[in-house]
Amino acid sequence: MLAASDLAELIAFRHALHRQPEVSGHEAQTARAVLAFTADSQPDDRLTDLGGHGVALVYRGTTPGPTVLIRSELDALPIAELSDVPHRSQIPGTGHLCGHDGHSTILAGLARLLGRQRPASGRVVLLFQPAEEDGSGAAAVLADPRFAQITPDYAFALHNLPGLPLGHVVLEQGPANCASVGLKLALTGKTSHAAEPHKGISPAQALAQLIPGLMALGQGGALTPEFRMVTLTHAQMGAPAFGISPGHAEIWATLRTLTDAGMAALRAEALTLAQQIATAQGLTLDHSWHDDFAACTNDPVATGLFRAALMAEDIPLIAGDMPLRASEDFGRFGAAAHAAMAYFGAGEHTPALHNPDYDFPDALIAPGIRAFHRLIHTLLG
Ligand SMILES: [Zn+2]
Ligand SMILES: [Zn+2]
The missing domain is CATH 3.40.630.10 (Zn peptidases)
Structure with missing residues (x-):
């Protein structure tokens, strides 16, 4: 000893x-x-x-x-x-x-x-x-x-x-311990003059839909096998300026589930939702996964x-x-x-x-x- x-x-x-x-x-x-x-x-x-x-x-x-x-x-x-x-x-x-x-x-x-x-x-x-x-x-x-x-x-x-x-x-x-993973979503449209937003493609509407949409996929609660939680950790759109209608936005979320199978399903649903919203707004969507815990x-x-x-x-x-x-x-x-x-x-x-x-x-x-x-x-x- x-x-x-x-x-x-x-x-x-x-x-x-x-x-x-x-x-x-x-x-x-x-x-x-x-x-x-x-x-x-x-x-x-x-x-x-x-x-x-x-x-x-x-x-x-x-x-x-x-x-x-x-x-x-x-x-x-x-x-x-x-x-x-x-x-x-x-x-x-x-x-x-x-x-x-x-x-x-x-x-x-x-x-x-x-x-x-x-x-x-x-x-x-x-x-x-x-x-x-x-x-x-x-x-x-x-x-x-x-x-x-x-x-x-x-x-x-x-x-x-x-x-x-x-x-x-x-x-x-x-x-x-729960499984968790970080999801980075990048929405790309086209920057334009703030007086002529129709000449560009702004990600503002998509961002406004993605924030509640992602949160609704996982609201936390009791730690049963069905537990899932989506935490929005970061969002950013355009430049800090009044003369520009933005052409780019990013949103980051942490997805959390009790099981690895639950995580596979939540990942797929989050991506499908983001793709649907981006497509409807004429935006390009890029995504990447980070901090991946089983x-x-x-x-x-x-x-x-x-x-x-x-x-x-x-x-x-x-x-x-x-x-x-x-x-x-x-x-x-x-x-x-x-x-x-x-x-x-x-x-x-x-x-x-x-x-x-x-x-x-x-x-x-x-x-x-x-x-x-x-x-x-x-x-x-
Ligand atoms: Zn530790
Ligand atoms: Zn630690």
């Missing part, structure tokens, strides 16, 4: 990561910091630049057995941190405001334990994944040809969650094992408001392995995730390590 001196070093490591946050796709220095901190543990294999700046450390047992993957995230957010803590961000406009510094510290602690004692059988893969926040990282790691070397039988992760009592855990089988579902086998490990470690399990509307790209690992993600309470009266003053509670580092270490021991001996 970890000594008090280990824990002090891990907390210092978390604070060092927190001071130097890097946004999705730019986690080169964070990946180097992880490699340096875990070098002592002498992993049997080490994959770097996996799906971007991802790092996978592999620890082998002596007899055959399953591969157990534990995932954390390397990336921070393009949000300025507003905080007085001594370890606040030193990078302008960038902050570790989702607690990924804490998750990666928990994996660094596991590396230390595995460095002292390998599992009896099988393999442990500690995956420090890049680019979670924009939904691209898990897919890129899975698409990397070298992922075949570490294909897991089981995959586990945790996320801290403000609003839940500190150290209490929510873990249910079934849907955990739904995240907890498999019953992995959930049962994870719950048993938490109970064995006397970590309190509580009922929570699941699934979450927010998305989480860990869901992609569910296609490759028995996968489950637990939510560790960060305290009832802390700022929310992505708030400018959020800071991962160091008190979650030790229980996070204990829970995963117990899981590894249960599965691999």
